[in-house]
Structure formats: structure tokens, C-alpha cells
Amino acid sequence: xxxxxxxxxxxxxxxxxxxxxxxxxxxxxxxxxxxxxxxxxxxxxxxxxxxxxxxxxxxxxxxxxxxxxxxxxxxxxxxxxxxxxxxxxxxxxxxxxxxxxxxxxxxxxxxxxxxxxxxxxxxxxxxxxxxxxxxxxxxxxxxxxxxxxxxxxxxxxxxxxxxxxxxxxxxxxxxxxxxxxxxxxxxxxxxxxxxxxxxxxxxxxxxxxxxxxxxxxxxxxxxxxxxxxxxxxxxxxxxxxxxxxxxxxxxxxxxx
Amino acid sequence: xxxxxxxxxxxxxxxxxxxxxxxxxxxxxxxxxxxxxxxxxxxxxxxxxxxxxxxxxxxxxxxxxxxxxxxxxxxxxxxxxxxxxxxxxxxxxxxxxxxxxxxxxxxxxxxxxxxxxxxxxxxxxxxxxxxxxxxxxxxxxxxxxxxxxxxxxxxxxxxxxxxxxxxxxxxxxxxxxxxxxxxxxxxxxxxxxxxxxxxxxxxxxxxxxxxxxxxxxxxxxxxxxxxxxxxxxxxxxxxxxxxxxxxxxxxxxxxxxxxxxxxxxxxxxxxxxxxxxxxxxxxxxxxxxxxxxx
Numbered sequence: 071x072x073x074x075x076x077x078x079x080x081x082x083x084x085x086x087x088x089x090x091x092x093x094x095x096x097x098x099x100x101x102x103x104x105x106x107x108x109x110x111x112x113x114x115x116x117x118x119x120x121x122x123x124x125x126x127x128x129x130x131x132x133x134x135x136x137x138x139x140x141x142x143x144x145x146x147x148x149x150x151x152x153x154x155x156x157x158x159x160x161x162x163x164x165x166x167x168x169x170x171x172x173x174x175x176x177x178x179x180x181x182x183x184x185x186x187x188x189x190x191x192x193x194x195x196x197x198x199x200x201x202x203x204x205x206x207x208x209x210x211x212x213x214x215x216x217x218x219x220x221x222x223x224x225x226x227x228x229x230x231x232x233x234x235x236x237x238x239x240x241x242x243x244x245x246x247x248x249x250x251x252x253x254x255x256x257x258x259x260x261x262x263x264x265x266x267x268x269x270x271x272x273x274x275x276x277x278x279x280x281x282x283x284x285x286x287x288x289x290x291x292x293x294x295x296x297x298x299x300x301x302x303x304x305x306x307x308x309x310x311x312x313x314x315x316x317x318x319x320x321x322x323x324x325x326x
Numbered sequence: 327x328x329x330x331x332x333x334x335x336x337x338x339x340x341x342x343x344x345x346x347x348x349x350x351x352x353x354x355x356x357x358x359x360x361x362x363x364x365x366x367x368x369x370x371x372x373x374x375x376x377x378x379x380x381x382x383x384x385x386x387x388x389x390x391x392x393x394x395x396x397x398x399x400x401x402x403x404x405x406x407x408x409x410x411x412x413x414x415x416x417x418x419x420x421x422x423x424x425x426x427x428x429x430x431x432x433x434x435x436x437x438x439x440x441x442x443x444x445x446x447x448x449x450x451x452x453x454x455x456x457x458x459x460x461x462x463x464x465x466x467x468x469x470x471x472x473x474x475x476x477x478x479x480x481x482x483x484x485x486x487x488x489x490x491x492x493x494x495x496x497x498x499x500x501x502x503x504x505x506x507x508x509x510x511x512x513x514x515x516x517x518x519x520x521x522x523x524x525x526x527x528x529x530x531x532x533x534x535x536x537x538x539x540x541x542x543x544x545x546x547x548x549x550x551x552x553x554x555x556x557x558x559x560x561x562x563x564x565x566x567x568x569x570x571x572x573x574x575x576x577x578x579x580x581x582x583x584x585x586x587x588x589x590x591x592x593x594x595x596x597x598x599x600x601x602x603x604x605x606x607x608x609x610x611x612x613x614x615x616x617x618x619x620x
Contacts, residue, residue: 087434146394147397147398162394162414168410170407170410173403
């Protein structure tokens with residue numbers, strides 16, 4: 071792989087070109103994807119799950135597939151109107167990441183006995199998440215870069231990051247490894263969104279109000295999704311992790 | 327369909343591409359490989375290489391726009407995930423050919439101007455025909471245009487450039503061999519996936535065939551002007567080889583590229599690509615159409 075220059079010696083543009091490149095992505099994912107077909111160590115043994123737990127897990131994974139399909143369709147659609155070549159290349163690495171997430175989750179569903187994932191996903195879909203996907207793709211279709219990056223790389227990625235990280239703590243060993251691999255990717259995608267929007271907000275502070283309105287609209291969909299996901303995973307009541315605070319904290323880094 | 331598509335999964339892609347033939351490469355070639363020194367002492371030769379590389383960048387940018395645009399309109403998850411890998415492949419090609427322009431002395435600040443100066447206008451029109459289908463969300467025509475026509479053309483062009491570079495420019499030859507391996511996979515997906523869809527939507531045939539004829543016309547016009555513009559640079563390379571007493575024989579489909587004139591080279595490339603189109607279109611149930619003159 072390429073030997074990277076000392077980032078302190080690079081101009082801002084050179085630094086962004088470097089971290090948004092295929093070469094950089096390749097070097098990054100190599101470490102945690104090598105020898106982990108479908109996102110987990112093949113030696114890992116499946117644990118016994120009772121029917122209720124298994125069914126809850128299937129519903130959760132079906133909804134993760136909806137989130138990842140939304141991210142796949144949004145990130146691929148955004149390439150056409152990304153403002154520069156480095157962003158186009160970064161987004162194409164994100165497209166492959168999201169495609170991989172979808173693939174490993176579908177594979178996990180098949181391991182859990184789901185024969186027709188497309189039908190199962192449709193049947194178990196969370197309505198708030200579907201509405202979120204719809205809104206996100208509307209931003210993409212209207213080629214609204216700021217709104218699309220915000221909804222996709224900040225809100226959706228923060229949502230997934232928060233849920234997956236929390237779920238990984240309580241998950242069976244196979245699902246846990248899969249989610250941990252996805253979380254590493256999500257952190258990279260959030261970094262891109264924060265970095266891109268952070269620079270734009272400095273140059274155009276009025277953008278903040280517009281994005282804030284989008285956030286308020288999408289927050290209710292995100293919070294309902296959290297509540298339903300925790301229910302599916304059997305994490306309710308006082309023992310439930312405070313996903314809402316985690317999510318709002320992640321988004322607050324941008325001043326929202 | 328399910329079994330064939332599992333051969334195009336991201337897992338397969340990870341194992342065969344980044345963890346396979348790209349392992350230990352830097353921008354697609356071996357670490358430490360450089361452009362031949364002689365290129366930098368001769369402006370005519372350097373400009374010839376910049377010109378052809380600019381067209382590779384433009385072709386790959388079109389492929390990136392098309393494959394990413396097709397993800398949304400793909401009818402099933404497996405096609406979506408395959409197109410996700412293709413999107414990243416195309417972005418990698420944009421990156422490595424852009425890097426080659428930098429290696430040839432183009433400064434990043436001058437990149438877009440250089441592409442505008444040397445980019446072939448017929449290639450731009452070729453891409454426009456395809457991107458119009460993608461913008462309309464037409465998956466069948468988009469995949470035929472992208473994975474059969476564009477990729478079929480790119481595959482043959484890369485093979486010809488590879489044959490020409492093998493002896494004199496191992497760095498560029500190595501860069502090309504990775505892209506050839508990628509294009510082979512993309513063409514394979516197109517043939518396999520789209521055949522079933524053409525059977526399912528026979529009403530799409532006429533539109534796809536018309537698009538192929540139009541794209542082929544722009545492709546031939548691209549070849550004609552590219553070979554004409556590259557003539558002086560080719561002659562210069564031959565003159566230098568003769569002066570240095572070097573003899574090279576780069577064979578491509580029975581033609582010695584080191585000895586053939588530009589008309590012969592253009593003819594063998596056009597003939598190869600059009601024959602490939604005929605074969606591949608036939609496999610997916612489409613009838614090859616003669617190019618519409620651009």
C-alpha cells in the first residue's frame with residue numbers, strides 16, 4: 071500500500087485527498103476484514119437461542135438491512151452531485167462499505183433460517199425507518215448536498231453507530247463480530263460528514279438553521295426507531311441503554 | 327439467478343480483488359515503479375501519454391457516474407451489492423489514472439484544465455448517451471450500456487495499451503492489468519444478469535440496440551481522432567527506438583503495434599471491439615446494430 075505522508079506536512083486539500091482515497095480505505099479495512107468472511111471469524115460457534123430471542127434478532131436484522139439499503143442507495147446517488155473528485159472517491163468507498171454491510175446482514179439472516187429475506191424485510195419493516203429512508207432519498211433526488219450529507223453521514227450514521235455499538239454489547243458472538251466491523255466503518259463515514267459539514271458551516275453559517283430544521287423533523291423518526299429496536303432486543307424499562315442521549319450527543323458535536 | 331449472483335458478492339470481490347491481485351500494489355502498480363525516464367526528456371512523448379491518460383480518466387469518470395447511478399434502480403439486493411463493488415472499482419480506476427497524470431507531471435491544480443484540453447469530445451458524447459439512460463433510472467439499458475458497451479470498449483482498449491506498455495513501461499502495464507481484471511468481472515456480470523432481464527422485458531430490446539448503435543458510432547469517432555492525435559507521438563517513439571537500436575514487437579490480435587501504422591492500429595482495435603460486442607450482445611439476446619455515424 072501507499073506510504074502516507076506525515077499529515078502535518080500536508081495542506082488541507084492534500085490531506086483530504088489522502089484520507090478520501092481508495093488507497094487509504096484499502097489500508098484501513100484490510101486490518102479488520104482479512105480472514106473474516108461475511109464479517110466474522112468462521113471458527114465462531116453459534117449459541118443456542120430460544121424462539122423469542124431469535125425472532126427478535128431477525129426483526130432487528132431486517133431493519134438493519136433497511137437502514138443499510140437506505141445508506142447504499144443514498145451514498146451511491148450522492149456521487150453524481152458530490153462537489154469534488156475526492157468526495158466522489160470517498161463516497162464510492164462508502165458505497166462498497168454499505169453494500170458489504172447489507173451483504174453480511176443478509177448472510178446472517180440466512181444463517182438464522184430466513185429463506186426469503188426480501189419478503190421478510192418487507193414484513194418486519196419499521197415504519198419510522200421506512201419514512202426516514204424516504205426523506206433521505208428525497209434529499210438525494212433533489213441533489214441537495216448539504217441536506218443529504220447531514221441526513222446520511224451525520225444522522226443515519228449516528229443512529230446506526232449508536233444502535234450497533236449498543237447491540238454488540240449484548241449480542242450473540244457472531245452478530246457481535248459483524249456489528250463491531252460495521253461500527254468501525256460507520257465511524258469513518260460520520261467523520262466524513264462532520265468534516266464536510268463542519269467546513270461548510272464555517273463558510274455559510276446560515277446553513278445551520280436549515281439543517282437544524284431537518285434534524286428536528288428526522289429526530290422523531292430516529293427516536294421512534296430506537297424505541298422499537300430496544301423492544302425487539304428485549305432491552306426495555308430501566309435497564310434499557312439511553313440511546314437517545316448517545317445519538318443526540320453524537321449530533322451535538324456539530325452544534326445541533 | 328441466485329447462484330450466479332453469489333459469484334459476484336462483496337465477499338468474493340474482497341478476496342479476489344483488494345486481498346487478491348491488488349495486494350501489495352500502490353495505485354495499481356508495484357511499489358517503487360516509475361514512468362520511464364525518457365518520457366520526461368521528450369515533450370512530444372510525454373504529451374502523448376498525458377493525452378491518452380486523460381481519456382482513460384474521462385472514461386472512468388463516466389463509468390463511476392453510471393455504476394453508482396445504477397445502484398438505486400437495481401431490482402434486487404445482490405445486483406445492488408455487485409454494483410457497489412463496481413462503483414468502488416471505477417472510483418479506483420479514476421484515482422489511479424489521475425495519479426498517473428500527476429506522475430507524468432500534471433499538477434493537481436491543472437488537472438481539470440488538462441482534461442478539458444486533451445479530453446476527446448466524442449468520448450464525452452459516448453458517455454452522455456449512457457448517462458441519459460442511467461438518469462432515467464433505466465436499469466436494463468443502463469447495464470447494457472455500461473457493462474457491455476462501455477466496459478467492452480474499455481477492456482479492449484486496456485488490453486491494447488497493456489500490450490504496448492509491457493516492454494517499455496512496466497509501471498503502466500501493471501496498472502492496466504488490475505483494471506483489465508476488474509473489467510472482465512464487470513462484463514461478466516452484465517452478460518449474466520442482463521440476459522435474464524432481456525427475456526423478462528423483451529420490449530426493451532429495440533431501445534438497447536439503438537443505444538448500442540449510437541454509442542458505437544461515438545466510440546469509432548473517438549478511436550479515429552485519438553489515433554490521429556497520437557500519430558506524432560507514436561512516430562517519435564519509433565524514431566527514438568530506431569536511434570537507440572532497440573527492437574520491440576508488441577503484438578495485439580496479430581498486429582505488431584511497434585511496426586503498424588496508425589490506420590492499422592485503429593482498424594484492429596475497432597474490429598476487435600465490434601466483434602466482442604456482437605458476441606456479447608448475442609449472448610444476452612440482443613442483435614448487434616451497425617454503428618450510427620457520429
